[in-house]
Amino acid sequence: MSTELEATIEKARSPFSEAFEMFRKNHLAMAGLILLILIILGGVFGPYLYVADPFDMVWAPFSPPGEEGFLLGTDYLGRDLLAMLIHGARVSILIGLSAAFLTVFIGITVGALAGFYRGLTEEILMRITEFFQVLPTLLFSMVIVALFGASLPMITLAIGLVSWPSVARITRAEFLRIRELEFVTAARACGVSNAKLIFRVILPNALPPIIVQAALMVGSAILFEAGLSFLGLTDPNVVSWGQIIGSNREYILDASFTVTVPGLAIFLTVLAISLVGDGLNDALNPKLRQR
């Protein structure tokens, strides 16, 4: 009897700790998480451990990796690729995070309002969402960057502006589902204000799919920035991985490592983020829970 009771208590843990348990058992997701933490630590502490200005020309251009103590070689102007890669990690991850934050912010706002109020509000907001959804994303962000200048905030804004519709649609769908549930009706009957209903009652229950989407957003924002940089739409005063590829791509036949090294970095980061996102999806999905 007592063991049964303990088991019941065991099962009644908070949903998040249960989700974490699920996540922890997912080996792929854990591998992704460890990789991601390593990359972030590298970006945060790397510049202090490996002190070098990424814009300094330190050695002959296109020195192959390993020569003269430059672990990853030098680029077309003789700049240390390792220094560029470490500094680039900061910028790439920062852009990924801030663009994902912006995407989620716009997406949740639009989706929540549309899903909660329905009617004319929903009509208008969803038409706007569709408008953004049918625009070719890369082209649209290129126009924004071309018009307002290639600075980091502008690139982040451009990525955020073109990626939010998917978050808005997911949020709206969740809101449409949850707003009809009984506890919401109960809260409404108690006279809870609309703002509180949206943010305190419905939103927390709608979060799981949004969290998954946000995690994947970080990866796609990093890829997006790399794409823009590759096309030359980048702030030339900061190093990002995409920018290293973009400025060295013409020399791919002469010195392929200048392109493959940052390319590999992008690949690993996005892979890590995808694995984490996938793990989160499994962990937060109620249908997959043991209950």
Added chain:
Amino acid sequence: MKKTLASLIGASVMAMAMVPAVQAQEPKQGGTLTMAIQQTPRHLNPAVQSGTATGAPGAQLFAAPLRYDENWDPQPYLAESWELSEDSLSMTLNLVKTATFHDGAPITSEDVKFSVETIKANHPFKTMFAPVESVETPDAHTAILKLSQPHPALMLAMSSQLMPIIPKHVYGDGQDPKAHPQNSENVVGSGPFKLVEFVRDQHIILERNEDFFMDGRPYLDKIVMRIIKDASARTIGLENGEIELVAFENNVRNINRLKKVDSLDVSSDGYAAIGPIDWLAFNTKKGKTADKAVRQAIAYAVDKNFILKAIMLGAAEQANAPIHPGSPLSDNAVNAYDLDLDKANKLLDDAGYAKDGDGTRFELTIDYGWPALKPQAEYLKAALKKIGIAVSVRASADFPTWAKRISTYDFDMTWDTVFNWGDPVIGVHRTYQSTNIKEGVIWSNTQQYENARVDELLEMAGKENDPAKRKELYAEFQAIVAEELPVYWTNTLPYHTISNTSVGNPPRGIWATSSPLDRVYLK
């Protein structure tokens, strides 16, 4: 510059006699030459459009009074002889009497008069014919250009790139010559080739003008100019023999790759008159770059050797002066500002720009006109850090954005490529004359450089007919600007002509393919 008829004919006979000696092989008649060109020209009439995109096909369609050999010596073309009067104020052109336009009408002095007037009114290079007050036509084959002042630049201005002879009975029909429908199709020209077809972004096809006034020319039956914008595609086409001739190639990696191909001849000869120079321009009126010491310090901190070896991969030539090193008027021996960081630091220290805590003296911005110049801008950022100048690179979304910034003086420094266009009066004066500070006009004196002595020297050199004296005036001018540095010249643009070894007489004159290709043949 005074030329007598006898000496000229003598010179040209000699030049013609030398041609067969240079080539071991007799030119062969016939065949189709396939070329690639980099861009679609706006239209094909160089009388009302500058640039080599129009100039290259234009020089095949239209003949000019003169043509030039590799040594900058004028040769008779549509003018079988020419004479400058004693007072240097009238230039008499004696036209070839048998010359006809592509529609069969004879080429007369009226057409020369009409061409000069059309160019003067419509071509962006106003200085070319500004001193030409009128053109007299005493008979059908004599045209006399009356000048308001001696104008030595006229000689080079009479080349195909700049002075095509266009038919009055076609282009003088009252329509705006810049928008004339026959600029692009049914072109009635005077040159060695006739237009068959011009399809935008595809090709320009030219065929032999059977009635061309030079006997036996052109050698080729047909020229196909394929418009290929992608440098790699042109490179592959040259490698597999599909394309036999490309001029104005300046992608150094591709050039170096093609140099290793046995079936190709790669040469940088032929661009002296076009005269493209890469340079770092300063805003001499605003901010820190208004200080001469700062400009000189920056020049000392830039390693031209690095630009030539690492960025240009050895394919470009060093330039130290405003006139292209290939020009007889160039004085490339002025101060070259060889790398000297101590001197640069000392100049800045003496000028009172102290370093702050983290070693920075002040900040500057660098712009660049097109993506090919981005490596130079990034290099500058790294190079100037060494003398305590923090440079931020400003990217422009497109060419007009950059042009607007520079021409409204919203810049500290910019990398740019500017062309000499033959005579300094046409392409060099514009950058340094204080009278050419024109807000909103790109490639005017956007540095806003003002020096009374320079103005005076350019004015005098512009009308000095004695080549030796003229060279002296330009030498003094070059010494002054090399000292004051409104512009820091680094290198020539690495233009190259790549031709298949099967192509005889590839264009190596001073105007590259913007000159008649009537002597080109297929072996």
